[in-house]
Amino acid sequence: MNVINAIKYYVTKMTEESGPGMKVLLMDKQTTSIISLVFSQSEILMKEVYLFDRIDAAVRNEGLKHLKCIVFVRPTEENIRLLSDELRYPKYGVYYIYFSNIIPKTDIKLLAENDEQEVVREVHEFYADYLAINSHLFSFGISTCSKGLNWEKPYFERTVQGIIAVLLSLKKCPLIRFQNNSDMCKHLAEKIRYVLNQESNSFKFRQESQPILLILDRRDDPVTPLLNQWTYQAMVHELLTINNNRVDLSNVKGITKELKEVVLSAQHDEFYANNLYLNFGEIGQVIKSLMDEFQKKAKKHQKVESIADMKAFVETYPLFKKMSGTVAKHVTVVGELSTLVANYNLLEVSELEQELSCQSEHSTQLQKIKKLINDSRVRDIDATRLVMLYALHYAKQTSNDIAGLYSMLKKRNVPEKYTKLVYSILDYSGVSTKQINLFDREAVAKITKKLFKGLNGVDNIYTQHTPLLTEIIEDLIKGKLNSQSFPYLGNTVITRKPQDIIVFMIGGTTYEESLAIYNLNKQNPGTKIILGGTTVHNFDSFCEEIEATVVGTIARYKPRSVRDRSDFDHN
Template sequence: MNVVTALKFYITKMTEESGPGMKVLLMDKQTTSIVSLAYSQSEILLKEVYLFERIDATVRSDGLKHLKCIVFIRPTKENVALLCNELRYPKYGVYYIYFSNIIAKADIKLLAESDEQEVVREVHEFYADYLAVSPHLFALGISACSQGLTWNPTHLHRTVQGITSVLLSLKKYPYIRYQHSSEMAKRLAEKIREVLGKESNSFNFRQESNPILLILDRRDDPITPLLNQWTYQAMVHELLTINNNRVDLSNVKGISKELKEVVLSGEHDEFYANNLYLNFGEIGQTIKELMEEFQRKAKKHQKVESIADMKNFVETYPMFKKMSGTVSKHVTVVGELSSLVGQYDLLKVSELEQELSCQSEHSAQLQKIKRLLNNPRIRDIDATRLVMLYALHYVKHTNNDITGLLDMLKKRGVPEKYTKLIHNVLEYSGVHTRQSNLFDREAVAKITKKLFKGLSGVDNIYTQHTPLLVETLEDLIKEKLSTQVFPYLGNMIMSRRPHDIIVFMIGGTTYEESLAVHNLNKQNPGTKIILGGTTIHNFESFAEEVQHATTGTAPRYRTRNN
């Protein structure tokens, strides 16, 4: 199970089925993102695709009848209408049409009626309707999926389509389990089962294992997306934001034109693929080694004294140039991360976040929060997230001082959009809504494990926290996951250990959870886990998720330059 491989297979097939010759790729906004995650522009050019167009663009190239057109769009009503119009007045010679998901027969009929000039050669369903971020991680690009703590109908429909596409592309017909405490999880599970029944011919696979689709709700673990992160990929997303593998560095002082936007993709950047899970200390050392290796090679290239040297230089120059770009990019990114960590005292903030999420020492933690709220170097968003963590942890504590901390935030001049989040997060995910006690998970069965961890020594005080997802998946792998808490849909119970698990988080997942799944896959070689979510959160997007879910309106948050 590998979502990147699944999508690349479809995109490769699309570009090759039309045969040799110059091609244009006609996409919509979503499929443009899907393709750009899987393939670099240079890789697509090798497939003889020389022009990229958007079907919804107001201005398009004039008729280019010598080009073959590969259409790759989502099967929405808007896209079908735009494509019908395209076929009535074709700009290109012939059309090969690929829908990213199941298309209604009525829509196929509309297209056939519009193809008066008979330019369409083929129409296919290629199930590439999700963002493949890494081999075990996918997202749907939905930034705030609920309204008033229930599904936004548009986002529910999109989520059903996205998960259906994942199942079809991986050729899995799963048992469905869902979080019993979540109405949203139950509703999504039922909608997916409807599709599995209605489209049973499409799901007619031979299966060697019995896969499980496990549907969870972000509201059961609001802690994970509130924490600052210290592994490379997660840290970049938290402090700089990764958007479809791209990072905007245009705000960095003195940045060169080439580095204003950089691409961080494990598929196209070997250094990133090998180091995205390293912690901040390790990545600094690895960058130093990369620099030293580059400097050694640069010195070698300075000695071009003979014909043989020149030939060697010409042969190795593309690799040298690529390495130069890799060094520049990662030195810039890590340098900016380092600057932000020092500028905003993030080590102090993170240490206290970890204490709030892993330990219960009310009075000591309250005093530490108050000290940090008085520290002018602490960003407003970090002050806010500390109070959010405190409120989630101690809302039932008899001596809690949520009101006092809120007053401190207001005196500090923290904008109202942040201070409101304290009450919003309690409404979104207070004690009454969670089926797990996040702050007292060392029940009798867990005590030994906790003590053992303490005796072994925590590797890093900044990474003590373990997402709730880990416990849930470990129990599932060991066949100990409660069928009361996570029931099967339709009273179907699997009788043996699962080998393929697709877990989906309504309300968004995180890179910390992606790392956890990566580690679980390594620790359990007989089991393959894929993680998906409506989006991939940092604090900014999670704040929007909470705000939207509890009030129905989503302001835009900024994590930098508060």
């Protein structure tokens, strides 16, 4: 199971089926993002696609009848209307139409009626209807999927379509398990089963074992998205934000024009692919090695003294130039991360975050939070997230000082959009109804501590926190995940070890959880796991999710205590 390979297969097939000759690729906004995540522009050009057009653009290309047009769009009502207009007055010679998901026969009929000039050669469904971020990670780019504890209808439909596309592209017809305390999980599970039944002919795959689709709710683990991250990919997203593999560095002081926006893609950047899971200290050492290697090659290129030297230079120059770009990009990114870590005192902040998420030392932690709130180097968002973690951890403790910390944030003039999160996070996670402390996890998980060293004194930071997702998947693999807390949809119960697991997180997943899935895949060679979410969060996007969710929240969400062993009983 590899979502990047699945998307690449479809795009390659599109470009090959239209035969040789010059082509234009006509897309919509979402399919543009889907393709750009897995293919560079130069790779698309090698497939004889010389022009890119947007069906929803205000200004379109002039008619070029000598070009074949490959249409790749989502089967939305708006796209059907735009495509009907396109076929009535075609700009290109012939059209090969590919929809990214299942399309109703009525829409096909409508397109046929508008194809008066008979320019359409083929119409297909190619199920590339999701953002493939890593080989085991996908997203739908939905920043806030709910209002209160209910789905926003357009985002519900988009999520259903996206998951169906993932299943079809991977050729999996799964059994469905879902988080029983979440109405949103149950609603999504039931709708997916309905579509599987309705489109049963499309899901007749030969399967060696029965795959599992596990649907989870972000609200059961509000801690993971609150933490600062220390692995390369996760850290870049937390501090700089990754948007469709692109990172905006335009605010970096003294940045060159070429580096104002950089692309971080494991598909097209070998250094990034090899190091995206390294922690901050390790990446510093690797960057130093990369610099040393580059400097050696640069000195070699300076010695052009003979015809043979010139020939060697010309032959190796493209690789040298590529390496030069890689070095410049990653040195800039890591340098900016290092600056932010130092300027915002993130080492001390993160250490306390880890303590709050994994240890119970109320008095000591309270004093440390007060100290950091008064530290001018600490950002407002970091002061806020510390108080949010404290509130989640100690809400049930009668001697807690949530109100006092909230007042300190107000006194510090932290904007209201952050201060209100202190109480919103309690509503979001339903902590007021929890009978047992969310953070008392020693009974169900070993706290792992990894010391990382090597860059600017990073020698005392512990990444103690383990996402709840890790424990759930480990129990699922062992056949020990409680069937009352995570029931099968229908009467089916499978006790044998699953080989293929697709996990979907309503309300967004994180790069920390992506790393957890990556490690679980390595530790369980007989099992393949992929992870998806409505979005991939950093702290800012998670705040938006909280704000949208707590609007009109009522007590229908029954939070599950991690410590409640009945949730993890052996079947």
